[in-house]
Amino acid sequence: MESVNLKKRSKFMKYHFIINPCAGGGKAWTAWHQVQTALAAKPGIQFDHATSQYAGHPRELAIQAVQRGDCDCLVVVGGDGTLHEVITGLIATQQEEPLPVGYIPAGTGNDFARGYRIATEPRQALDQILTNQHPHWINIGHYHDFSRECEGIFLNNFGIGFDAAIVHATNHSRAKAFLNRHHLGTFAYIYKAVRVFFAQPAFRVVVDNDGHQRTFNHAFLLVASNHPYIGGGVRIAADQRIDRRELELVVVEKRHWLTLLWAMLMFASGHLVDSRFAHLFRGTQLRYAVTPAQYGQIDGDEPGKHPFDLALDCCSYPLWQTPLW
Numbered sequence: 001m002e003s004v005n006l007k008k009r010s011k012f013m014k015y016h017f018i019i020n021p022c023a024g025g026g027k028a029w030t031a032w033h034q035v036q037t038a039l040a041a042k043p044g045i046q047f048d049h050a051t052s053q054y055a056g057h058p059r060e061l062a063i064q065a066v067q068r069g070d071c072d073c074l075v076v077v078g079g080d081g082t083l084h085e086v087i088t089g090l091i092a093t094q095q096e097e098p099l100p101v102g103y104i105p106a107g108t109g110n111d112f113a114r115g116y117r118i119a120t121e122p123r124q125a126l127d128q129i130l131t132n133q134h135p136h137w138i139n140i141g142h143y144h145d146f147s148r149e150c151e152g153i154f155l156n157n158f159g160i161g162f163d164a165a166i167v168h169a170t171n172h173s174r175a176k177a178f179l180n181r182h183h184l185g186t187f188a189y190i191y192k193a194v195r196v197f198f199a200q201p202a203f204r205v206v207v208d209n210d211g212h213q214r215t216f217n218h219a220f221l222l223v224a225s226n227h228p229y230i231g232g233g234v235r236i237a238a239d240q241r242i243d244r245r246e247l248e249l250v251v252v253e254k255r256h257w258l259t260l261l262w263a264m265l266m267f268a269s270g271h272l273v274d275s276r277f278a279h280l281f282r283g284t285q286l287r288y289a290v291t292p293a294q295y296g297q298i299d300g301d302e303p304g305k306h307p308f309d310l311a312l313d314c315c316s317y318p319l320w321q322t323p324l325w
């Protein structure tokens with residue numbers, strides 16, 4: 001994918017907003033109203049919008065925007081799941097000159113905004129888009145799962161085991177909608193994390209590290225990251241950068257519940273990578289397999305519970321948004 005002609009777009013751009021009104025328990029809808037007010041105060045900015053009506057619709061709206069060809073930048077108002085869907089749709093269209101994306105974060109976790117340094121205040125995030133002058137190419141994780149013969153991307157992370165079981169438990173919790181509505185989504189994660197900690201069994205991971213196999217028979221947490229943050233701001237890959245063509249894989253083992261508890265406390269405090277409990281692998285390509293069946297999470301979405309046989313590599317996509325620093 002080339003960045004040809006993207007520079008000339010900085011003036012007279014037309015923005016197409018895609019809003020997921022349900023993201024963040026309705027936070028995105030409030031954010032969109034703030035964005036609309038801010039746009040109304042800036043005459044001359046051309047924009048239109050579409051509201052997603054169901055899960056999967058953001059992807060379809062992104063593809064339709066490319067097919068119409070009547071905008072210069074797609075702006076997502078929603079959570080990381082909505083952004084993931086939109087970029088998946090855009091990559092699927094295989095545009096010669098990719099339509100750049102801006103993001104107004106309004107989900108529960110907003111890890112992508114932390115990783116790319118986007119303000120969580122909608123008007124400030126909008127300014128980062130409107131004042132931007134050139135495309136910023138970000139790294140994106142691409143996976144092929146040979147166990148199910150499917151592929152896809154991740155902007156944040158692809159987790160298997162502990163974090164994915166928390167995502168599963170939280171997503172299927174009856175309290176989630178209530179807690180989100182009252183901006184208490186983080187408590188739902190913590191509550192489920194404690195329960196999963198005791199319930200989650202160890203599993204087997206075989207990592208192919210440049211032709212040398214490393215086997216972990218008691219893996220508990222396995223996360224491939226594209227930037228440092230997971231689970232609403234926990235630092236799991238401290239040195240990872242979203243503008244660097246690289247992925248980081250961390251494996252944590254369950255040897256004894258006390259050492260695991262210590263590792264999980266290091267994880268929660270953002271110091272896991274400094275601990276002796278974490279095994280790190282870095283590269284533009286990663287290859288590993290997991291047995292038996294485990295929960296997975298891809299940017300917070302659930303591919304289901306099954307064995308994984310994964311090959312990861314990197315691709316890139318342009319954002320039209322200046323990072324905060």
Ligand SMILES: Nc1ncnc2c1ncn2[C@@H]1O[C@H](COP(=O)(O)OP(=O)(O)OP(=O)(O)O)[C@@H](O)[C@H]1O
Nearest residue numbers: 023024052053054055056079081082107108109110
């Ligand atoms: N109108 C809609 N009704 C229900 N779901 C929708 C609608 N529009 C989009 N979705 C789906 O909602 C899902 C979750 O969105 P998203 O991840 O952005 O919000 P969130 O879960 O609140 O935020 P976070 O991922 O930060 O926790 C996406 O898969 C998206 O397809």
